[in-house]
Amino acid sequence: MQTSPSVETRPFRELCADHGLTATHQRQVLYEIMQRMPGHPSPEEVYARVKKRIPAISLATVYKNIHLFVEKGVLKEVSMHHGSLRVELNSHLHHHMVCSRCKAITDIEEKDLGVLPTPGRLLGGFQVERYAIDVIGICAACQKAKHS
Ligand SMILES: [Zn+2]
Ligand SMILES: [Zn+2]
8 A cells, every 4th residue: 555645744836736736825825724724624614714814715715726626636535425525634544533413523543443354355356445434423522512
């Protein structure tokens, strides 16, 4: 398995050039802000922060650029089936714990998840490249909220 170099350490212009994307000031601000946000920010959360630096920006523009980042491979999209677009800045292999109540998505390292079967061939000759596991449950904060 190949590990790609961490995107975070590379200059934005270089990153854009590599992915065939024009590096605009707006995109750079957007990317820098997302880098500083922990976890898997939603476009609305990103918008709230970007607005402070670029007051004229609209939520639609933020959406459009995040989609473009995903489309060009600058960012990775976290699985779609949790209702809202969430993107990934953590470029090393990991899995996710998803809270079914507040939809918080937290990274979990492979070693913390336990031993997984070695990638090989599955039914029908399907060749496994990697696993991306969603552990669905209730996060600690939501458990506390329920009992108080
Ligand atoms: Zn929760
Ligand atoms: Zn993640």
